[in-house]
Amino acid sequence: MVVCDLEGTLVDGDRSPSSDTAAHAYVYRHMSEVGGVVHTHSTYATAWAARREPVPCVLTMIADEFGGEIPIGPFALIGDDSIGRGIVETLRASRSPAVLMANHGPFTIGRDAKAAVKAAVMVEEVARTVHIARQLGEPVAMERGDVDALYDRYQNVYGR
Numbered sequence: 178m179v180v181c182d183l184e185g186t187l188v189d190g191d192r193s194p195s196s197d198t199a200a201h202a203y204v205y206r207h208m209s210e211v212g213g214v215v216h217t218h219s220t221y222a223t224a225w226a227a228r229r230e231p232v233p234c235v236l237t238m239i240a241d242e243f244g245g246e247i248p249i250g251p252f253a254l255i256g257d258d259s260i261g262r263g264i265v266e267t268l269r270a271s272r273s274p275a276v277l278m279a280n281h282g283p284f285t286i287g288r289d290a291k292a293a294v295k296a297a298v299m300v301e302e303v304a305r306t307v308h309i310a311r312q313l314g315e316p317v318a319m320e321r322g323d324v325d326a327l328y329d330r331y332q333n334v335y336g337r
């Protein structure tokens with residue numbers, strides 16, 4: 178493990194930082210509420226990213242955690258802040274803490290690392306479940322008002 182500052186400069190450790198460092202640093206610099214960013218190549222979420230298809234809001238757990246569909250972000254090359262720009266641009270237009278970067282995979286954010294990891298686990302779970310549902314027919318979209326009510330309850334009331 179190494180420690181970098183918000184410009185992506187190495188400040189502690191003797192190994193090279195991740196090639197994604199500039200992308201993550203961009204998110205931290207431009208979304209002050211974010212204290213954790215997670216990136217995985219989890220199988221089902223990455224399969225949706227490969228198709229550039231948002232995960233539709235067809236489950237209460239999607240409404241709870243993501244507040245709507247899980248959006249697709251633009252394709253961006255690895256190595257500079259391009260991915261970070263795509264993440265910020267996409268998540269600013271959504272309530273979702275997860276974005277499926279096109280042809281790449283899921284990136285999630287949270288107020289801290291634990292919340293970002295939770296979103297990464299949940300995005301994979303719902304990507305898998307909706308994929309399975311689709312094998313049996315077309316999942317049914319939820320009403321916007323119901324999505325809003327579920328999101329409000331989960332974000333502001335549940336577990337308090």
Ligand SMILES: O=C(CO)[C@@H](O)[C@@H](O)COP(=O)(O)O
Binds near residue numbers: 196197216255
């Ligand atoms: O998604 C990818 C590659 O597809 C990146 O997250 C990956 O290259 C980052 O690797 P490193 O953290 O630099 O070892």
